[in-house]
Amino acid sequence: MRNNSEILTYWCDINSGTDNLDGLRTMHAALTKEFACLDGNIEEIPLPPFKQMSYEGIEHSISVGSALRITKRPEAPFRVLLGGHMDTVYHQSHSFQKVEKIENGQIYGPGTADMKGGLLVMLKALKIIESHHDKSKLGWQVLITADEEIGSPASEPLWLEGARSHDIGILFEPSFPDGGLVSERKGSGNFIVIAKGRPAHSGRDFHQGRNAITALARFAVMAEMETSLERDITVNIGRIHGGGPVNIVPEFASCGINVRVKHNEDFQYLAKKFQELADKEGLKEGITLTIYPQTQRPAKPFNNVQEPLFKKAESIAHEMKIPFKLHASGGVCDGNILAAAGLPVIDTLGVVGGAIHTPQEYAVLDSIDERAEWAANLMMRLSLGEKA
Secondary structure, X not given: OOOHHHHHHHHHOOOOEOOOHHHHHHHHHHHHHHHHHHOOEEEEEOOOOEEEEOOOOOEEEEOOOOEEEEEEOOOOOEEEEEEEEOOEOOOOOOOOOOOOEEEOOEEEOOOOOOOHHHHHHHHHHHHHHHOOOOHHHEEEEXXXXXXXXXXXXXXXXXXXXXXXXXXXXXXXXXXXXXXXXXXXXXXXXXXXXXXXXXXXXOOOOHHHOEOHHHHHHHHHHHHHOOOEOOOOEEEEEEEEEEOOOOOXXXXXXXXXXXXXXXXXXXXXXXXXXXXXXXXXXXXXXXXXXXXXXEEEXXXXXXXXXXXXXXXXXXXXXXXXXXXXXXXEEOOOOHHHHHHHOOOOEEOEOOOEEEOOOOOOOXXXXXXXHHHHHHHHHHHHHHHOOOOO
């Protein structure tokens, strides 16, 4: 029987970047094989392509990997949705491709924390559930998707479907390095802005040109000024594209914007402000700016729907002598979608780890079994009638 580090090394050595469809198929097969021991109903769910505007100003169709869904005892009186994702942020060309070392109880590799380590926690928690004498009272569904790292544009309907048919949700995103859980999350929205001007020779006909780059630059500077730490709003200009030979007035430019908000109504506020700024630039003859909303995840507040589940998790943590800490996060995950649908959800019961999305990503191996036991205890005790 393979140990935790062996399973995790095997999974993490499979490149499953969101756009690596072959790698995602390999990862899907590896997970299907590993989860088969639970004897649930296993489904492969192809996810539909989605349309997105490119930085070149062309709308194109993007394909993603299939989702894995496993269901057992859906007729049980208490039902839990367990979720995660198999995709990572590491492209096939990235230098970080394999588990590089295991030392001091930590395993370093792509996806060790975010979130292949979490998928292993999920598997081990369900093995504990399936060995429990009262398991008939607990039904569960596993949903593992392949597009989380790009905002779940194709899998969001599956999460909403799951939220409607379950009592609680548990996602296995990594905890903070100190073991703390995320309490509330900001919402996140992405935009692409396309600027079009008029080309001209920069020497002979400069006055006839309309510079798309400078128009977009003015827009970007003003858009970034909508950042307000007092209102928990951030506006990040994350990418600029455009231009060519410097002796030509550029007719095209684009930029990518990510916004984070604590209050969902601020999405509408920012969209309105961005449009006003675009319209202002468009008043200049020969210049147009067009805004294309991309993916959006709603904010996840720590409210009276969420708090009771965390209180129950806290009481079990104290019994197990696990330090219990809560942190607000500006990061987003599929827990944002579930919470917005009204489902109580804890979304960081995966491994203790850190440096996610970097070549220093690691997971703490001892946390795998501990977190699995914690999650299993939480699910079983709620299914036996203990109040959240």
